[in-house]
Amino acid sequence: GESVGLHLPTLSVQEGDNSIINCAYSNSASDYFIWYKQESGKGPQFIIDIRSNMDKRQGQRVTVLLNKTVKHLSLQIAATQPGDSAVYFCAEKPSSNTGKLIFGQGTTLQVKP
Amino acid sequence: DTGVSQDPRHKITKRGQNVTFRCDPISEHNRLYWYRQTLGQGPEFLTYFQNEAQLEKSRLLSDRFSAERPKGSFSTLEIQRTEQGDSAMYLCASSPIVGNYGYTFGSGTRLTVV
Numbered sequence: 001g002e003s004v005g006l007h008l009p010t011l012s013v014q015e016g017d018n019s020i021i022n023c024a025y026s027n028s029a030s031d032y033f034i035w036y037k038q039e040s041g042k043g044p045q046f047i048i049d050i051r052s053n054m055d056k057r058q059g060q061r062v063t064v065l066l067n068k069t070v071k072h073l074s075l076q077i078a079a080t081q082p083g084d085s086a087v088y089f090c091a092e093k094p095s096s097n098t099g100k101l102i103f104g105q106g107t108t109l110q111v112k113p
Numbered sequence: 114d115t116g117v118s119q120d121p122r123h124k125i126t127k128r129g130q131n132v133t134f135r136c137d138p139i140s141e142h143n144r145l146y147w148y149r150q151t152l153g154q155g156p157e158f159l160t161y162f163q164n165e166a167q168l169e170k171s172r173l174l175s176d177r178f179s180a181e182r183p184k185g186s187f188s189t190l191e192i193q194r195t196e197q198g199d200s201a202m203y204l205c206a207s208s209p210i211v212g213n214y215g216y217t218f219g220s221g222t223r224l225t226v227v
Contacts, residue, residue, distance in 0.1 A: 042220055105155060
């Protein structure tokens with residue numbers, strides 16, 4: 001399954017399919033980006049990060065793509081599992097002079113068995 | 114080290130009361146952050162420390178909010194004269210200064226003001 005456009009509040013996929021979650025960020029000077037997974041009642045859990053001098057980074061079952069031209073970030077999850085069901089947030093660090101992160105709107109991923 | 118710890122997990126308070134939350138970061142992390150999250154929204158930055166120094170504060174941090182990190186280890190966030198609009202999840206995170214910025218979050222303190 002794939003979210004259409006830049007952001008969808010909810011993405012529903014079949015177990016075993018690949019998922020793509022999209023995010024538009026706001027600041028062209030942002031130098032670092034993180035994807036977080038948040039389950040109900042828990043704090044955000046780090047999934048994968050990428051620096052602005054890269055356009056792709058792979059982890060275990062996850063890939064982050066960065067398109068600085070259009071200020072777009074995506075998270076690809078391979079072979080989505082029921083345990084992947086959660087809210088996913090992208091976050092950007094707006095400059096090298098700050099430590100704060102700015103979070104985007106979350107996307108709820110629902111995995112159907 | 115089991116990660117970032119926050120205490121309490123839940124707090125219910127009456128409007129007008131003061132509350133204080135505690136955060137214990139990962140021990141080797143120099144930076145500590147406070148965020149606030151309301152239902153259905155992403156976390157919003159409040160403030161952060163590098164060691165003992167408070168380096169940045171958001172405009173969201175009104176004069177009723179104060180955060181401290183006196184010895185560069187644990188931090189406290191105090192809210193005075195709580196209002197119903199303060200009801201939220203208060204999240205703490207920590208990170209090293211250099212290298213992997215991968216901020217690690219705690220489980221948060223859920224504040225309900227009645």
